[in-house]
Amino acid sequence: MSSDDVTAADHAWMLKAIELSRKCPPAEGAFSVGAILVGEDGTEISHGYSRETDLHVHAEESALAKLPSDDPRLPGATLYSTLEPCSQRRSRPLTCTQLVLRSRIRRVVIAWSEPALFVADCVGVETLKANGVSVLELADLEQEARAVNAHLLG
Numbered sequence: 001m002s003s004d005d006v007t008a009a010d011h012a013w014m015l016k017a018i019e020l021s022r023k024c025p026p027a028e029g030a031f032s033v034g035a036i037l038v039g040e041d042g043t044e045i046s047h048g049y050s051r052e053t054d055l056h057v058h059a060e061e062s063a064l065a066k067l068p069s070d071d072p073r074l075p076g077a078t079l080y081s082t083l084e085p086c087s088q089r090r091s092r093p094l095t096c097t098q099l100v101l102r103s104r105i106r107r108v109v110i111a112w113s114e115p116a117l118f119v120a121d122c123v124g125v126e127t128l129k130a131n132g133v134s135v136l137e138l139a140d141l142e143q144e145a146r147a148v149n150a151h152l153l154g
Contacts, residue, residue: 006136010109013038013080014141017047018111021059021082021148024050031114032148033083035059037067037105040076056091059083064099075104082145084114085124097124100133107134111145 013036020034030050037045048062057065060081067074079085085096085108100108114122125135146153 006109006138009038009042010078010080010136010138011141013078014082014109014111014138015144017059017080017082018141018144018148020047020049021145023052024059024148025055026151027051027055028152031083031152033059033081035063035079035081037063037074038078038080039073045071045073045077058086058089058092058096060085060096061092061099064103069102075106077105078107078109079105080109082111082148084110084112084122085128086114087122087124087127095124097127100128101131105133107136109136109138111138112142113137 017034017036020036021032024032026032033050035049036047039045046063046066048066049059051057052062060079079100085100087095087097089095108128110125113125128135
């Protein structure tokens with residue numbers, strides 16, 4: 001199987017990430033996002049969701065913060081995020097895209113691309129791909145991931 005093949009496991013993990021996104025404390029100025037890191041062996045390594053530990057933490061950031069930065073499982077892991085990793089950020093020095101690249105994760109699966117609500121042109125996917133990360137979008141789960149953020153999207 002190539003890293004670009006979508007599997008039944010990809011859908012199952014994304015549904016779990018969507019469930020995590022429902023735990024996010026509501027915010028008027030930020031998306032509710034869930035993220036899960038899954039190892040090569042198909043088991044969960046870590047998970048996180050927006051505003052899990054403070055009002056500014058993003059889902060990917062929260063999941064990665066629970067692991068040592070040199071965790072040997074990260075290069076073989078897949079990151080499931082309900083929204084494209086951010087490429088611009090005001091509240092932290094590093095974006096989620098930069099955190100993913102630093103982690104050495106080589107595969108990211110998202111449910112939807114960031115709309116131009118808070119950031120005019122998110123380039124998380126393009127940046128990850130330009131740095132050799134395989135990125136897949138599960139368009140069939142986009143509406144479910146968006147529904148958690150309906151209060152922002154109108």
